[in-house]
Amino acid sequence: MELQAYLDRIGFTGRPALDLATLARIQRGHLEHIPYENLDVQLGRPVTIEPRDAFAKMVTGGRGGWCYEMNGLFGWALERIGFRVMRMTGAVLRAQRGDTAIGNHLALTVDLDEPYLVDVGLGDGPSEPIPLREGSYRQGWRTVRLERLDDGWWRFHNHELAFASSFDFRRQPADWDLLARQCRWLQTDPDSRFVQNLVCLRHQPDGVTALVGRVLKTVDAEGSRDHMLETPDAHAEALAAWFGIRLPEAAGLWPQIARRHEELFGPS
Template structure:
């Protein structure tokens, strides 16, 4: 779906984006950080057992009109529609998170590839944990820094045609984040994995509230009853949150106001 001028203007206003729109890398990075700092990651509808719609208009109504957030299928879906509406060349991809236990997970992540001139960039506004604040050039072996952490892509030695995104936080070693191929995905391709995330008993989204938002200098996350503050890739403060204070935390730190949501602290 291509958003009309009125919708685009409302979207940009929500993100407090006032710069000129150009189809270039600088603008792409500005849009990404604006999105990360103004539209939070959250799974509150999943906790309420409210079905998640990935329809373009529903995403717009939820996150722009009602000023909510979402998880990766919603956030990167919404952002993809904006970029396409502005004139960017966007390809939706599917990713697989990599964990230290060595077990292979399903592809349960939505990623965006944007082609500008003769270069490709990966842009991702849909991850709970701290990830790159800027779009990353898709070039194997090239170390890139977003002002907080180092990142690089490498070819996946276990799967031909795939890349792996690595992250290196301050004073830490390189860590694999997720793998992905360049096979284009349609919007409908995300319906099944999203349904798994919102309803399967093994889904990590159905039992505890997960909320995150970026600020200019920090990454703030509410998870497992704790409000966690990150800066430069490091935890700087952890606060325990009482159940009766969740409403205040959502409003103060994430700009989310919701009535009658499920309060689960696991």
């Protein structure tokens, strides 16, 4: 695992420094060059929480990943540069699902002049480091917010058009056993939304592009716009053009993608 290979993958040039500007550049570079995607889950391939596995897949293999892989690799790279990173047990949509959500997300903070929340694993989450202070933060075309909860919990509130509206975390070291159990559940249980739906997201300079099943979606300052993909070839072309994913075996997913769309929305 070589740090320079990761920096090349995310388009980072120059020598990284231990400052907020570098941290922000690396976060943005990761988000714009490495897509969030769950194709391995859809293909029934095991996914781990090990950064070494994420490196092989996303740096060497040119793929993307989901939160455990994205933030796992990101945290590894930041530590190699010299940043002080805390890995934490996160909980996406704990506001709606309660404590059963704890462990469905790996979250990170970095200590500089103060702690900063950094995240590349929510798909369409924050695009810049956020000081660990209550308040609203403008990030390009959208506004996000941090809220302090009871019992040491914090809540990140995503922008209003986001796929995941929030995640919670406590600033304490991650429970790796819980994260591993949740990682296994999310990729194997029929009730998991990651088992049910193909999802890819990638940050663009002025928005986010998403592929959810057979719907290609653009979200930016103008709102949200959908484009229906009608054929497996169109789906493969979207994966390659928008997310840089060229995976021939993904073509075999089209029947289940089309079937899932019909279950949710009826015949097209």
